[in-house]
Amino acid sequence: MHDALRNNALRLEDLDAFTLREHLASGPGVVLVPVGSLEQHGPHLPLGTDTLLSGRICQGVAERIGALVAPAVAYGYKSQQKSGGGNHLVGTTSLSGASLTAQARDLVKSYLNQGFRHLVFVNGHYENYQFLYEGIDLALEECGIGPDTDRSVLLLSYWDFVTDQTLAAVYPGGFPGWEIEHGGVLETSLMLHLKPERVNLDRSPSGPPASLPRFDRLPVVASRTPESGCLSSPLGADADKGRLLYEQVVAAIAADTAMELSLPEAVRA
Amino acid sequence: MHDALRNNALRLEDLDAFTLREHLASGPGVVLVPVGSLEQHGPHLPLGTDTLLSGRICQGVAERIGALVAPAVAYGYKSQQKSGGGNHLVGTTSLSGASLTAQARDLVKSYLNQGFRHLVFVNGHYENYQFLYEGIDLALEECGIGPDTDRSVLLLSYWDFVTDQTLAAVYPGGFPGWEIEHGGVLETSLMLHLKPERVNLDRSPSGPPASLPRFDRLPVVASRTPESGCLSSPLGADADKGRLLYEQVVAAIAADTAMELSLPEAVRA
Amino acid sequence: MHDALRNNALRLEDLDAFTLREHLASGPGVVLVPVGSLEQHGPHLPLGTDTLLSGRICQGVAERIGALVAPAVAYGYKSQQKSGGGNHLVGTTSLSGASLTAQARDLVKSYLNQGFRHLVFVNGHYENYQFLYEGIDLALEECGIGPDTDRSVLLLSYWDFVTDQTLAAVYPGGFPGWEIEHGGVLETSLMLHLKPERVNLDRSPSGPPASLPRFDRLPVVASRTPESGCLSSPLGADADKGRLLYEQVVAAIAADTAMELSLPEAVRA
Amino acid sequence: MHDALRNNALRLEDLDAFTLREHLASGPGVVLVPVGSLEQHGPHLPLGTDTLLSGRICQGVAERIGALVAPAVAYGYKSQQKSGGGNHLVGTTSLSGASLTAQARDLVKSYLNQGFRHLVFVNGHYENYQFLYEGIDLALEECGIGPDTDRSVLLLSYWDFVTDQTLAAVYPGGFPGWEIEHGGVLETSLMLHLKPERVNLDRSPSGPPASLPRFDRLPVVASRTPESGCLSSPLGADADKGRLLYEQVVAAIAADTAMELSLPEAVRA
Amino acid sequence: MHDALRNNALRLEDLDAFTLREHLASGPGVVLVPVGSLEQHGPHLPLGTDTLLSGRICQGVAERIGALVAPAVAYGYKSQQKSGGGNHLVGTTSLSGASLTAQARDLVKSYLNQGFRHLVFVNGHYENYQFLYEGIDLALEECGIGPDTDRSVLLLSYWDFVTDQTLAAVYPGGFPGWEIEHGGVLETSLMLHLKPERVNLDRSPSGPPASLPRFDRLPVVASRTPESGCLSSPLGADADKGRLLYEQVVAAIAADTAMELSLPEAVRA
């Protein structure tokens, strides 16, 4: 095995083409694609939170199942008020739906055409999901890949793999619901575990969760988004919760993916 | 007031242009746009279930707030396995994301350009939401309508207005979750209330709720969708629950919309 | 045969997926797609005239040839001044060309993919034709359906099936030409036959036919469209003419379609 | 006046930018855009017939009204069986609807942005019309040009300017209808007048006019198009009829355009 | 051989469909597509310079290798300041990238579908290249033409075939670089050879070459483009240099193309 892979260099951007060729010839041919955003996450978390989290989760999963990690899709679909505060906020830098769909479509086609057998999009920004789904579907149609295939594309949002048990540990006072988890306890805990130097806990907003209507209104009524840009307070977040969340989610995604794609899930030393 | 409006003819397709002109000159200028799908809903419900439900809900709301009802968007985005069984099933007839987004964009522009002040998209098919949102956002950008406007577009899915109290009444054994409500107790009850002649209860599938992975896989593994095409059983559905659901939801949407758009909510005779 | 079909419920939206499956397994697999518009039709006809007429014609044809009727495409391409008065008039709510083409393309693909063998688009709004044609052509290319196929898509405008004999009966003073038949004798007569409660004859505009230039000018010079929005007067329209038109056109489309698609044309009881 | 213009060099491609600048500063700012096709026209006419005819008509009109002539749009929308024999025939080289619309949109924007005040699209290929219309409409929207403007875009097909009197002279036995005029008497006569060296009359197809269904079928049933590719015979065409047609049509377009755009129509020496 | 071809009528627009059919049946099936622009070229050259030059080069090559010449793509991508002075200048009439790409894609598909085996795009406007490339690539993907094919599309810019020896002869004082050859010695010399009546040498700008930054800035700073619109002076241009350039380039393209496509390069009488 080539040095690059032996050194756990799982990032595609770090591999040379000849090593990749060997990998595809001998390995399972799985690539994980982190998808994030550049989006305001309150005063205490950096703009790249979603990209960083999905990227680190991919890395964790990749180490367990022998996959490679693609360069992240670092810009996401427009932030919506009810899930991310809204697209009008400074720092939030977004793609149109068509643009994100086109990117996903191109990536699926380009990865499959060069010999990968399975792609796994690991999403870290709520608003992306449907546009990624559409891009994947279009790519498979254009590639002529139908039901009788041994190739596949998986799409998931990492928070769907958090178990009830983990939720109970992270939110001892009761889980307030995914819809307002933006810059809240979950994301902040994960960041405290994975990138503490980019978290500024003493700037954490407090105050009650955002109370938003059951509809979306456009143009957005800006005053409905809390001043902080967060939909719930990160108070209670800590690195231990972050470690718990990270390890549980990585293990769950690795297990499901390995089973789905008939991969041997490596035991990590 | 013109006959057409006096006779409660709230459907735009039934009005003539001159009556509409008067309506826009004197009324609040609100149009509700039902959005549905043509999609398999199991052996007991018709393909047009989503369109019929969103249309009837619009009608109920319109009567209360003095709005008009637009012709429905009768085809929706591709059915996804985890919310609608999948796009591969007979009867499911779908639009691409770009097509649905373009349609929403054109409708917003065309309704606003002729003098409507507020549009409300009432969605009845889960998969549509993000593509409608994008179409609305693009339309407002192209019309140059920004934050300082007295016009607006609202977007909602009707099930987000079901209260916990209603849920408890409809699912006395506990609510199994929205994600598997496709052809289940909620939709079937609503249909039994609103269009019983199109429900064939003795063909209702039984059996446990569908158990689907936490990821989406494409191409779809068809065998994961239950034979019936439903993700949960409609057993327990009845017309009374349907009436409860319908009336509660219509009242809630009417109340929220009237308040949001500063409309007088009419008392129904 | 299942109840739904036995009761002449030919509308796809009224069928359940299992009944449709049987239908496709045993029947000819033909679906008629009405295409209309939401467009001003003068002070005496409703905005939904084109959609209603194409839908009712589809129903008549379907009963004769054993086809199903799809949900209508209820919004059409931009009204043009020389055929519909112009897109600037209140009530006229239109799609862009790309949007209508995309919708037609998606419908063709989706219907063919689920097992239909023939689609027939029945157009009721002049401006739609070319954009529907393009959508059909793109769909067949994307599906890889070329000359050697037993599947087909037909496209027609219903007025092309009016015979000279019928025209002579409907316009005893001479036919003024299709180009100004918008809200005139033909459409008004059909509506008086098919939906009299939505016609308000005492609001009928009189006056000479519109005199429009031989070119199109954009932006439209609004003053060229008659105040009424109609391009010719409906004076002389009556329900008998409507019945004649309807029955002749339905019979002609049914006959041509049945022959083209080798369908047994059913004798109606 | 600069040499180029003095020598009747009305073609934009022959002018230099500085002369054009003077022209726009002092003249009416009208550009005529010929739109044609590359399409089979039977064994006796060249593939470029539509482009040549619309180009020459533009030239005739331009000389009379002091307009400039733009480079032709030399490829048109897909030939349809009922108007041009079909897109499957050798020699027929076509654009998609989106492509032609995009080209028209870009040309309108680019000509208006550099200072032209009026564009006139002179169409010579039936199938183009709606896609050009859409491109013009999109361009004006994107340029923010609405009803209160002194700029305009005209769109016309040259045959709409043939008078009944001319028709009677050209078709002494009665006019068979525009829909089958493809490679027939009208186009052949015009070519005999304008470009006789590219007409090969001894290869003219004879035989009755094509008899095509009242619907379009896709994929096309190739055998329905006559072997010659022509929908009617050119027998009876001659250069005199061509001269009559050309001069009458040019005069009519020049007169209508001059009046519409308030141009002084020059008397030709 | 048919008259049209015997008379050296190599232009597709001049051929009839039956002659083309014979040509494709017996010949190599090569079509050359000139691609130009409508763009200011200073006070001394006409707007159609790029289209004229690429067209004439195609004609020269076609005569040598027995190919046909397609109607030119007469409008090109937006002029950029560093290669053509900028898109803001009067006379410059441009397409968007999507529009040019769509046109190239459609042409490749349409030519290949009717039986041509090889297309050669001969580009005369720098800014076009990448958009043409993309159109070709998309067309081949959509046609399902992959590596194992005997069909091909070539794309070239004619100036890439100018040899160092020719450059030395044309620019005895040293070649200033392709990037500022817009309306300079090369294009002017070619025009003096090929279309002298459209060159107005006494209006030639003098002055030093344009000095533009190493970046592109948008919106363009108009004052950076020389008053003349030319990036270098045409002083020194003459018809002899034009002949040398033309003959050398035509010979080189003919030789390379003939070898690449295994064509017998005809000796011209």
Add this chain to the structure above:
Amino acid sequence: MHDALRNNALRLEDLDAFTLREHLASGPGVVLVPVGSLEQHGPHLPLGTDTLLSGRICQGVAERIGALVAPAVAYGYKSQQKSGGGNHLVGTTSLSGASLTAQARDLVKSYLNQGFRHLVFVNGHYENYQFLYEGIDLALEECGIGPDTDRSVLLLSYWDFVTDQTLAAVYPGGFPGWEIEHGGVLETSLMLHLKPERVNLDRSPSGPPASLPRFDRLPVVASRTPESGCLSSPLGADADKGRLLYEQVVAAIAADTAMELSLPEAVRA
């Protein structure tokens, strides 16, 4: 000044939204966007070479001019044979032109809308340039930003800033030309300076530069690309040359950008 900025955290993804808000309020509002590719670069360089180089150059420039660095556009336009070996090679993962253009357009709009005043795209992959240009142009049109603006977007490829003096030092035997610099001395030297652990010099290909035709052929003739995927040998590359290149280029871009945007260029400690 906030900690994040004081610690030289210039990457947008590392900033929180409130710090960014302060930065935009007080600073020049410049963001640098690195654009790269995921592309084979021979056996000795990693796939992410272009992204890494443009990112590091951005960082160097940002430190000097007080700009921020955006997340990189990490996938580029299709590799072309004459500049990158071709899009068929394993490891090369590419976007379509429309997709890259859409992404650039969205980023320009999103960054300008949130308050940035100047964007600088720093390109590291030859094939991207025109598609980025088009995206920028479209964005400015859609934002209504014309010539009279104090905002701007710059676009550059970093190698255009290498001086002749530097070239002479890096290629003592003479510069072979930019067109074959793919995985050659320049990129390899830069990588040896900036990321030596990802360079595997002992796998460097030797052999003469690739000899490719003057045209592009599609589909690509794969055998024309050297086995290594490199168009010229990296022999002679070393870290000192890399440092020279890097420092010269960074200084030049910083100087030009600072002057163009009237920024004070900071002296680096």
